[in-house]
Amino acid sequence: MDFGEIAGRGLVLLGCGKMGGAMLEGWLARGLDPGSVWIIDPKPADWLTNAGVNLNATLPERPAFVVLAVKPQMMGEAIGQIAPLGGSRDTVFLSIAAGTTIASFEAVLGGETPIIRAMPNTPAAVGRGITALVGNARVSAENLAMAETLLSAVGQTVRLDDEGQMDAVTAVSGSGPAYVFHLIETLAAAGETEGLPADLALKLARATVAGAGALAEASDDGPGQLRINVTSPNGTTQAALEVLMDETSGFPALLPKAVKAAADRSRELGK
Ligand SMILES: NC(=O)c1ccc[n+]([C@@H]2O[C@H](COP(=O)([O-])OP(=O)(O)OC[C@H]3O[C@@H](n4cnc5c(N)ncnc54)[C@H](OP(=O)(O)O)[C@@H]3O)[C@@H](O)[C@H]2O)c1
Numbered sequence: 357m358d359f360g361e362i363a364g365r366g367l368v369l370l371g372c373g374k375m376g377g378a379m380l381e382g383w384l385a386r387g388l389d390p391g392s393v394w395i396i397d398p399k400p401a402d403w404l405t406n407a408g409v410n411l412n413a414t415l416p417e418r419p420a421f422v423v424l425a426v427k428p429q430m431m432g433e434a435i436g437q438i439a440p441l442g443g444s445r446d447t448v449f450l451s452i453a454a455g456t457t458i459a460s461f462e463a464v465l466g467g468e469t470p471i472i473r474a475m476p477n478t479p480a481a482v483g484r485g486i487t488a489l490v491g492n493a494r495v496s497a498e499n500l501a502m503a504e505t506l507l508s509a510v511g512q513t514v515r516l517d518d519e520g521q522m523d524a525v526t527a528v529s530g531s532g533p534a535y536v537f538h539l540i541e542t543l544a545a546a547g548e549t550e551g552l553p554a555d556l557a558l559k560l561a562r563a564t565v566a567g568a569g570a571l572a573e574a575s576d577d578g579p580g581q582l583r584i585n586v587t588s589p590n591g592t593t594q595a596a597l598e599v600l601m602d603e604t605s606g607f608p609a610l611l612p613k614a615v616k617a618a619a620d621r622s623r624e625l626g627k
Pocket of ligand 1: 373396428454
């Protein structure tokens with residue numbers, strides 16, 4: 357992977373927890389020299405000590421990228437440590453903090469600073485995430501391309517036309533893995549109710565969701581066609597889908613409500 361100017365000028369990672377750590381692992385596995393990474397984290401994970409990275413060391417003056425990966429509620433305090441790196445077009449800031457707007461970063465870093473806001477999701481931990489990203493007016497095409505390179509270490513990327521779409525993205529792909537985890541839980545519980553032992557029901561539910569997801573991603577058919585393909589007239593699947601597809605009590609009624617609740621909350625948090 358070509359890390360461009362990062363190889364020479366360096367990358368600063370603020371916060372190296374679950375998401376920052378997953379990204380760092382991906383970058384190092386793809387050939388980024390650990391010597392060009394500076395990490396700021398008050399309690400770094402053990403593996404970082406021997407990873408060859410610069411750990412809580414003096415920062416380079418003009419790093420190519422600063423990646424912000426602390427929790428949103430810690431951001432206000434944490435960003436003070438790297439705010440002096442803002443204010444020029446030389447250093448690009450890439451934030452993965454949920455609900456934290458570009459405007460709030462511009463207020464601290466200055467309006468001249470190139471700032472990219474990204475929203476990853478938890479399957480990033482296994483390299484299967486999807487991250488949406490959008491930049492402010494100072495971000496160049498090259499800056500965005502490099503941000504995509506960095507984020508592609510943990511999965512797919514998509515670009516947004518404007519930051520206003522981030523609330524809906526958060527509600528679909530950001531929070532979405534939790535909806536699917538709950539689907540696994542309730543499918544397993546329903547299997548138990550129908551007489552299966554708990555561990556068997558969970559194994560069936562987990563593999564079914566994972567396998568169906570992999571098939572939906574790999575197939576040329578859309579999800580609607582895949583559903584039709586497994587639904588014989590008056591068969592077992594149809595009996596279940598009549599419940600799940602009910603316009604007033606099934607997924608078509610429930611999911612829009614759930615996604616709206618998440619998007620509304622995201623808008624509220626971004627204020
Ligand atoms: N996890 C996800 O699925 C997901 C999805 C989308 C977006 N995100 C975003 O990713 C960001 C990181 O989430 P995460 O799940 O990786 O959280 P996390 O595991 O808690 O990682 C945050 C890291 O930042 C460190 N930290 C705390 N205060 C700091 C400071 N002042 N300076 C430097 N580092 C500091 C934390 O150290 P301590 O542990 O010692 O506090 C921790 O190692 C969040 O903004 C979140 O919104 C996460």
